[in-house]
Amino acid sequence: MAPLIPRFHLFEIDDQTWYVLATKLPAPHPASKLQPWIQKLPSRYLHFKLYCHLPFWSSLTPHRRFPAFLRARVQDGLTRAWLFSTPLQPQSPACLSAKVLIQQLNTSLSSYTFIDFCAGGGGPTPSIARTVNTHLRSRGSDPARFILTDLHPNVEAWERVAQKNPLLTYDRTPVDATAAPEHLVRIDDGTRPFRLFNLAFHHFDDDLALAILRDTVETSEGLAIFELQDRSLGSFLAVTLFGISAFLLAPLFAFKWRSPATFIFSCLLPILPFVLTFDGYISALRTRTPDEVEALLRSCGADTSEWEVKSGSELHLWPCGYVNWIICKPMAKR
Numbered sequence: 044m045a046p047l048i049p050r051f052h053l054f055e056i057d058d059q060t061w062y063v064l065a066t067k068l069p070a071p072h073p074a075s076k077l078q079p080w081i082q083k084l085p086s087r088y089l090h091f092k093l094y095c096h097l098p099f100w101s102s103l104t105p106h107r108r109f110p111a112f113l114r115a116r117v118q119d120g121l122t123r124a125w126l127f128s129t130p131l132q133p134q135s136p137a138c139l140s141a142k143v144l145i146q147q148l149n150t151s152l153s154s155y156t157f158i159d160f161c162a163g164g165g166g167p168t169p170s171i172a173r174t175v176n177t178h179l180r181s182r183g184s185d186p187a188r189f190i191l192t193d194l195h196p197n198v199e200a201w202e203r204v205a206q207k208n209p210l211l212t213y214d215r216t217p218v219d220a221t222a223a224p225e226h227l228v229r230i231d232d233g234t235r236p237f238r239l240f241n242l243a244f245h246h247f248d249d250d251l252a253l254a255i256l257r258d259t260v261e262t263s264e265g266l267a268i269f270e271l272q273d274r275s276l277g278s279f280l281a282v283t284l285f286g287i288s289a290f291l292l293a294p295l296f297a298f299k300w301r302s303p304a305t306f307i308f309s310c311l312l313p314i315l316p317f318v319l320t321f322d323g324y325i326s327a328l329r330t331r332t333p334d335e336v337e338a339l340l341r342s343c344g345a346d347t348s349e350w351e352v353k354s355g356s357e358l359h360l361w362p363c364g365y366v367n368w369i370i371c372k373p374m375a376k377r
Contacts (some may be wrong), residue, residue: 045332046274052248052329055322057109057117113314116305118164118197120289120319121242123296124271125167132360137167139357139366140241140269141174147267147353147370148237152178153185155264156234158227160220160255161243162191162213164200167269168241172211186210188234190227192218220247221254228262237372238266244336245270245329252331253343256371260345265372268336272327277363279327284363286320333369340371349373 128135134142145152152175159168172189179186191201191213201213218224220238228236238259247255259266272278293309293316296302308314331339333354340347354369 045334048274048276048328050274050328050331050335053325055246055325055329056318057114057322109318112304113308113318115164115197115200116302116308116315117318117322118166118200119296119300119305120315122164122166124285125241126170129360132364134359135167135170136269136271136359136364136366137170138174139359140167140267140368141171141178143269143355143357143366143368143370144171144175144267145178151375153187154234155237156188156190156230156232157237157239158190158192158223158263159239159241160192160218160223161240161246162193162197162201163243164197165191165204166241168239169204169208169211171239172208176210188212188232190214192227194219221251221258223258223262235264236262238263240266240268242269242271242326244268245272245326245331249339252339256340256343257345259371260340260343260347260350265370268369268371270326270330270367271365272323273330273332273365273367274327278365279324281360281363281365282320282323282327285323286316289319290316330367336369336371 125137125140126135128138144157148155157168157172157175159166162168168189168191172187176186187210189208189211191205191211194217196213196215196217198213198215205211205213214227216224218227220240223236223238230236244252244255256266272282290309290313293305297306297309305315309316333352337352340350340352350371351374352369352371354367357366357368358364359366
């Protein structure tokens with residue numbers, strides 16, 4: 044059943060997908076006839092050039108880039124959301140996501156190399172990698188490799204998590220999910236590339252999503268989309284509770300991370316809880332249903348006649364915390 048709330052691709056504060064070079068974006072909406080002139084503008088007019096490529100509702104004002112040090116703290120907060128568990132939440136969202144991969148990919152699990160194309164600060168992928176490989180070891184199968192990538196690589200955070208997991212690596216260079224570099228998708232060890240989008244696919248408007256799906260079908264053997272929100276009233280309640288928790292727990296994590304900035308911008312100037320909550324609401328409005336993702340997949344321009352789409356939801360925190368998942372991959376040959 045379609046959600047009551049329609050999908051809107053509105054502006055998020057901590058969202059840099061629209062900082063892709065203007066030459067790689069779709070034709071501009073208000074100034075298509077001026078495109079050659081716009082492209083010749085010097086770099087100091089980059090914000091105006093980008094404005095001409097943004098949907099109207101997300102380009103009313105030319106916004107500057109969200110500060111990198113605050114963006115890193117937001118990524119830390121989102122990572123904690125993936126990993127957090129309580130007596131009322133016996134399994135973290137990351138653990139549930141790993142179990143979805145195990146159940147849906149089953150015996151083919153170790154035949155893939157999993158590539159996180161929007162890894163941010165690492166997110167759930169290190170935890171997913173541990174759970175998946177613990178399962179593979181328990182049944183005597185080869186382990187699976189996981190690779191962290193992003194258009195804006197957070198190498199410092201990735202180095203920390205990679206040190207604890209030899210099967211987790213990362214790419215230092217910016218990686219565009221619409222055109223995956225050959226060294227990522229042409230794998231020498233005989234495994235097949237499988238893409239992960241953890242709390243990420245909603246960032247892309249339809250044009251970028253189509254390009255990502257087309258590139259996936261042409262160069263990879265599947266993708267998994269995991270989201271912690273959807274366009275339901277319960278999801279908006281979950282986001283509200285998350286923002287309140289971020290504010291209340293900020294002193295604890297500021298001490299744990301030895302981060303005065305986390306304390307200052309959460310407790311004294313509550314910018315971080317506000318961004319997490321506001322962007323959470325917008326993320327919910329942006330999130331696609333499985334039917335909407337499948338419609339994009341079927342219209343992406345690649346041959347998807349042998350691809351299938353599966354989806355589901357897993358409760359991680361009663362009553363409104365869900366992991367929503369969509370897996371697109373070629374149908375198993377009989």
